[in-house]
Amino acid sequence: MNWKDWAGYHAVVSYQEHHEQEYFAFRHAAGLMDATPLFKYEIKGPDAVYLLNRVMAKDIGKLREGRVTYCCWCDDDGRVLDDGTVSRLGKEHFRVTAAEPFLHWFMLNSRSLNVSIEDITSEYGMLALQGPLSREIIVRAAGEEASSLGFFRLMRASIAGRDVTVTRTGYTGDLGYEIWCRNPDALAIYDTVMDFGRDYRLMPAGLAALDVARVEAGFIMNGVDYFSANHCLTDDRKSTPYELGLGWSVDLDRENFIGRDALKREKEEGSKWRFVGLDIDWDAFEAIFAKFDLPPETPAGAWRTPVPVFGMDGKQIGQATSGAWSPTLKKNLALASLKTGEFRIGDRVQIEVTAEYERKLCPATVSEPMFYNPKRKRA
Amino acid sequence: MNDHPNKPRSDSYDAVVIGGGHNGLVCAAYLAKAGKKVLVVERRPVLGGAAVSEETVAGFTFSTFSYVVSLFRPHIIRELDLVRHGLQIIPMETTYNPIRGDKGLVRWADSGRTRDEIARFSPKDASLYPEFGLAMGRLSRFTKNVIDTTAPEPTSLDPRELMKMLRLGRHLKDLDPEMRYLNLKLLTMSAVDFLHEWFESEPLVPSMAGSGIIGTFLGIRSPGTAYVLLHHYMGEIDGAFRAWGFSKGGTGQISIACAKAAESFGAEIVAGAGVDHVKIRNGRAVGVVLENGDEIKAATVISSLDPNRTFLKLVGEKELPGDFVANIRRYKNRGSSGKVNLALDRLPSFKDGRPDISHLKGDITIAPSVDYVERAYDEAKYGEFSKRPFLNIVIPSLSDPSVAPPGKHVLSAFVQYAPYNIREGADKWPEKREAFGEAVIDTIEEFCPDIRECIVGKQVLSPWDIEKITGLTEGNIFQGELSLEQLAFLRPVAEWSRYRSPIRGLWMCGSGTHPGGGVMGAPGELAAKTMLGEGGV
Numbered sequence: 055m056n057w058k059d060w061a062g063y064h065a066v067v068s069y070q071e072h073h074e075q076e077y078f079a080f081r082h083a084a085g086l087m088d089a090t091p092l093f094k095y096e097i098k099g100p101d102a103v104y105l106l107n108r109v110m111a112k113d114i115g116k117l118r119e120g121r122v123t124y125c126c127w128c129d130d131d132g133r134v135l136d137d138g139t140v141s142r143l144g145k146e147h148f149r150v151t152a153a154e155p156f157l158h159w160f161m162l163n164s165r166s167l168n169v170s171i172e173d174i175t176s177e178y179g180m181l182a183l184q185g186p187l188s189r190e191i192i193v194r195a196a197g198e199e200a201s202s203l204g205f206f207r208l209m210r211a212s213i214a215g216r217d218v219t220v221t222r223t224g225y226t227g228d229l230g231y232e233i234w235c236r237n238p239d240a241l242a243i244y245d246t247v248m249d250f251g252r253d254y255r256l257m258p259a260g261l262a263a264l265d266v267a268r269v270e271a272g273f274i275m276n277g278v279d280y281f282s283a284n285h286c287l288t289d290d291r292k293s294t295p296y297e298l299g300l301g302w303s304v305d306l307d308r309e310n311f312i313g314r315d316a317l318k319r320e321k322e323e324g325s326k327w328r329f330v331g332l333d334i335d336w337d338a339f340e341a342i343f344a345k346f347d348l349p350p351e352t353p354a355g356a357w358r359t360p361v362p363v364f365g366m367d368g369k370q371i372g373q374a375t376s377g378a379w380s381p382t383l384k385k386n387l388a389l390a391s392l393k394t395g396e397f398r399i400g401d402r403v404q405i406e407v408t409a410e411y412e413r414k415l416c417p418a419t420v421s422e423p424m425f426y427n428p429k430r431k432r433a
Numbered sequence: 434m435n436d437h438p439n440k441p442r443s444d445s446y447d448a449v450v451i452g453g454g455h456n457g458l459v460c461a462a463y464l465a466k467a468g469k470k471v472l473v474v475e476r477r478p479v480l481g482g483a484a485v486s487e488e489t490v491a492g493f494t495f496s497t498f499s500y501v502v503s504l505f506r507p508h509i510i511r512e513l514d515l516v517r518h519g520l521q522i523i524p525m526e527t528t529y530n531p532i533r534g535d536k537g538l539v540r541w542a543d544s545g546r547t548r549d550e551i552a553r554f555s556p557k558d559a560s561l562y563p564e565f566g567l568a569m570g571r572l573s574r575f576t577k578n579v580i581d582t583t584a585p586e587p588t589s590l591d592p593r594e595l596m597k598m599l600r601l602g603r604h605l606k607d608l609d610p611e612m613r614y615l616n617l618k619l620l621t622m623s624a625v626d627f628l629h630e631w632f633e634s635e636p637l638v639p640s641m642a643g644s645g646i647i648g649t650f651l652g653i654r655s656p657g658t659a660y661v662l663l664h665h666y667m668g669e670i671d672g673a674f675r676a677w678g679f680s681k682g683g684t685g686q687i688s689i690a691c692a693k694a695a696e697s698f699g700a701e702i703v704a705g706a707g708v709d710h711v712k713i714r715n716g717r718a719v720g721v722v723l724e725n726g727d728e729i730k731a732a733t734v735i736s737s738l739d740p741n742r743t744f745l746k747l748v749g750e751k752e753l754p755g756d757f758v759a760n761i762r763r764y765k766n767r768g769s770s771g772k773v774n775l776a777l778d779r780l781p782s783f784k785d786g787r788p789d790i791s792h793l794k795g796d797i798t799i800a801p802s803v804d805y806v807e808r809a810y811d812e813a814k815y816g817e818f819s820k821r822p823f824l825n826i827v828i829p830s831l832s833d834p835s836v837a838p839p840g841k842h843v844l845s846a847f848v849q850y851a852p853y854n855i856r857e858g859a860d861k862w863p864e865k866r867e868a869f870g871e872a873v874i875d876t877i878e879e880f881c882p883d884i885r886e887c888i889v890g891k892q893v894l895s896p897w898d899i900e901k902i903t904g905l906t907e908g909n910i911f912q913g914e915l916s917l918e919q920l921a922f923l924r925p926v927a928e929w930s931r932y933r934s935p936i937r938g939l940w941m942c943g944s945g946t947h948p949g950g951g952v953m954g955a956p957g958e959l960a961a962k963t964m965l966g967e968g969g970v
Binding site: 071253255347381 | 508511521523526541543574607681831832834840
């Protein structure tokens, strides 16, 4: 078992020596991952919608009860602070997840509002049940009602006699559910789900397996593919929603929200960067290693050490921020930020690879970042 | 996949491929991708040939014949975009060799754990094991150069052929002398002798030697079996050699993905339409005549069937040169293996005293000692099936829940030896089938006492059954033995290793051609590329 620190928690990287079986559980059966370290905030009160509408780039007023949405929030200059989900549990009751602590930011923006903001990070646990057979398992664990739970919907249920919220969400780009519960209940719920899952080859899965899955799904990660504007010493380091491929989640046509003017300007004038996928040419990759009489070496898991990306003319046009060999797609994938105007989707570019301690350039094809998107994810 | 019509839409094509197994479908996909009007005709209502998944017991999907993948060429997966067409391979990580009444040997993905396991039998073997893997890996990389190209023709003076021999020579030169000697030994020695140069312990040696006899009518002490060992070491998944896996949904999913790829390029596929004979006019193939009498015209006819069936049954001896017929008749099929597929109510327990079931997720080889496996061969030499056979067992439902109902399992046992020509005559197999199946289950029971209580359905396939169902002559799973005299430029017969045949317009693309069997897809691919390159279609 391998561990690492995740926001102050000990989190499992892989339960086995190697994460491969856990990855395949996500893609062929189901995996169960403890995602408790996510920051979680409960926002309640008559002005809850007002607060979230002010903070979020998305129009939370449109989010109906029983639904979940994915969104990001920005600073005044329209640079992304973080991304996460917002669940509407009741008319005046929301739950927000974040990769980083944002209690202060929410409080700062709620002055004079009739709203309560509570950091429930350490009171609530979250178990991610992900994979093509996760529906069978959640139905057995949480009841028949779960079978019709739609994509990005939520329901209240009971597992092992404990109250939970189940959302049809996840970070693997596959069919999946997230189970939200009070901390003291988590262990019993975990054991119950594992028991119901045994017949479906449910496996405990760790962060290493998740990281490969999320690269295939083309999901960005704060601190890896972009940096929260809060942490950046320079403006060049910061990113806007449009630059990260989150432009679809920005609702400009509404009352003021934080970053609106800057985002409106960017929408009109165009963005500097674009978030893309790179499909690294395998034959060329193999040939680079063959020069050293070596078989191609792909990292065993997902990587997140940025490398430069060049045009075919050798001019640097951006950087790849993470990537992975996709065992499902049989492709060597990377996620990258490239300068707009320097390329088009479908173009060939070059990515830096290291072979036998030497830096080489390998051709790659630019694509949309979502490499893997099975129908069952939404069905 | 039973949704293919049994009648073609047209009566004239650029190319007709006989047989909808994976090689026929790969060949058709490449030809269609090149813009040819292609038809595949499959005799059975299901596609796949010997790479087929069937729900033989309700709720349980058996990989009826071929049961694991490794050799399927990764570049074919990319070039035909097979992942988009549903191909998914789940890796197998362990090899488990149970021994009677004791804790068996498990080789894990983790080298440290493997070392500890082998050290229980021999600390010396444990320390040598990685070195052996490295040597085989280096040889595999040499051999990869051979299997990914058409076989060189050593007697030809064509500059292209000479270049190819030269390139191969260069690859051989790149191997250091030690490796070159090793390569020679590999080509001539028995699997056991070869392994004994490294290892001393049982069950390590017999279990590793086991892959040297699969699909051959040879024993682990027979010369030449060392090469087959390497053939199984070449398995490559994602650039890693010696990797084996399950195709999700069973081996048939590979064929289905190939079929979908072929159709996406415009190929047409009919199933449930057997070919009666190849129509030949003035020494040239001009089409095929189906069993129902329908005639299909084609400029090129490509057979993915084995050489025996292609030439002696679909073409007919009178159309062919006498020496060619003699060579095809000499070509060794000699089916030597059978298959037992079980539907299980629950997971049977191997008595091994291990805390969980992770050692059962890969393959389970019943080969407790060298003598055990050699004795199994002794019986076969004189026309009996082995009473205690060599078994290669997998339980794919442990990794791929889609092949069995929740909580239930499928077990697939590859059984050797089961000679096609039993003493009583091959056609007496139906009378012996039950006893053969019982011998297999008895064998499993010795290592796994509750196996019988778990069985809710079974399928026993003798080589005679394999021939009846798939058409593979004598039930040989590789369309002819992978022995040295039947490989590369000698496969299937000398002078005809380049997918051509003595009949103009008739080509071969099955496992009976270079580089051979094992769900590689390479014969289908190389045949198509050769035809396209030489204006054969």
